[in-house]
Amino acid sequence: MRTASVIARYLAGVIFLVMGLNGFLNFIPFPPPAGVAGQFMGALYVSHYLWVIFAFQVIAGVLLLLNRYVPLAVAMLAPVIVNILTFHVLMARAGFLWPSSWPAVGRDLHRRATAFSGLFQSRLQPRG
Numbered sequence: 462m463r464t465a466s467v468i469a470r471y472l473a474g475v476i477f478l479v480m481g482l483n484g485f486l487n488f489i490p491f492p493p494p495a496g497v498a499g500q501f502m503g504a505l506y507v508s509h510y511l512w513v514i515f516a517f518q519v520i521a522g523v524l525l526l527l528n529r530y531v532p533l534a535v536a537m538l539a540p541v542i543v544n545i546l547t548f549h550v551l552m553a554r555a556g557f558l559w560p561s562s563w564p565a566v567g568r569d570l571h572r573r574a575t576a577f578s579g580l581f582q583s584r585l586q587p588r589g
Contacts, residue, residue, distance in 0.1 A: 474525030477538060481518030484511060498552035517541055532576035 483489045493499050505511045517537050524534035 470525050470528070470531065474522045476522070477518040478522030478526065481515045481522055484515030484518070494553050498548070501548070501552060514541060
């Protein structure tokens with residue numbers, strides 16, 4: 462289980478680092494999506510909102526690859542992953558096969574569940 466967790470962390474780190482850098486450097490050209498998906502991506506591009514998303518991907522990808530602040534990296538990537546999945550479910554179903562492979566990241570998240578246990582407390586516990 463530990464080996465699978467390490468492999469999932471490295472795989473996620475490489476994917477998010479490469480795709481984040483691709484957003485800035487465009488070394489893997491993708492055709493623009495058609496229809497509503499294209500209009501949505503156009504609005505994100507024109508407003509420079511994608512730069513923020515790509516920066517989060519690069520930073521979190523590096524943190525995952527270095528095995529430093531992994532819970533922070535996962536917390537940074539969680540909204541990005543939710544938005545990518547939502548985009549593919551609602552607007553661009555043709556490209557949905559690639560994001561559906563991301564449950565492998567859940568292995569590493571499950572291994573570090575204690576780091577996120579405070580997120581599921583209904584009340585704040587006083588210290589000491």
